[in-house]
């Protein structure tokens with residue numbers, strides 16, 4: 001089990017309230033698809049992803065980002081059981097979708113950047129530390145069923 005300090009729990013709680021569950025996931029997914037264009041291969045059914053405007057205006061990217069964020073929201077509310085919470089999703093990404101788990105880490109990075117842009121000066125080093133730890137645990141959980 002992961003050890004969370006009271007401060008980390010409080011920080012994640014506070015930061016998570018600032019997350020826009022409707023849009024931040026789509027923004028992060030869009031950024032992933034642009035910064036790491038080879039990740040587009042997993043989303044061939046999503047239509048045009050050829051440039052920033054196409055990605056930003058792609059309703060499927062937005063809808064999928066919302067779905068991803070729903071899972072992260074669930075994890076953020078179950079800090080002591082993230083691995084169990086993400087078990088089924090790990091299985092799906094590993095055995096049905098065959099997503100390279102390195103991409104989970106990349107998604108965490110772009111999400112942190114989206115969050116930093118939103119929070120500005122409130123994105124202090126302790127906040128960054130807690131959020132990075134949260135994503136490290138999420139990535140670990142999502143990667144668990146790969147073997």
Ligand code: HEM
Pocket residue numbers: 039042043045064067068069071072089092093097099103104107108138142
């Ligand atoms: C599907 C969560 C990262 C590729 C999904 C679904 C969820 C999810 C909740 C829907 C599963 C279902 O329909 O039962 C997450 C979370 C991530 C993550 C929490 C966090 C880090 C990624 C990354 C990629 C990816 C980085 C690829 C680069 C996919 C694909 C689908 C999917 C291709 C199926 C999309 C479709 O055709 O509907 N993911 N995901 N995921 N995910 Fe992820």
